Amino acid sequence: MRRGSIDCTAEVLALIISVCANSNALCTGEVMHGYTITAGFEDYCFVKNSLLCMYGKNGAVREAEYLFSEIQPKNIVTWNTLISCYAESGLCDEPFAIFLQLKKLDIDPVVKPNVISWRLTGQ
Secondary structure, three states: OOOOOOOOOHHHHHHHHHHHHHOOOHHHHHHHHHHHHHOOOOOOHHHHHHHHHHHHHOOOHHHHHHHHHHOOOOOHHHHHHHHHHHHHOOOOHHHHHHHHHHHHOOOOOOOOOOHHHHHOOOO
16 A cells, blocks of 8 residues: 555554454554554554454454553443453453453443443353
8 A cells, every 4th residue: 555655544554453353463463553653543542442453363462451551542342352352362350350340430321331341251
């Protein structure tokens, strides 16, 4: 895209990152993360959610945790993605702990855990 003078939008970048997540292409995903920063898309929540998913699906749980800690504000997709990261990595206690943490938050009704959040844990 860059060679062909095609502008990359945040939406296209999120899609490319999602492909990296589903293709087990962690190295390419990390390059896309770097591009996200240099291109100025790091503040887009949906791009960060795609990165979070990519790290989680590739087993890079610590990177996902770090990225999660940086995302502000977090929406229900962000929380569900972290829960899914833990569950897909075979971790059992962490998804439930995150679910309980989410339940304790008394903030915007948009960020409320629900049956979808819990179903992501596979419980």
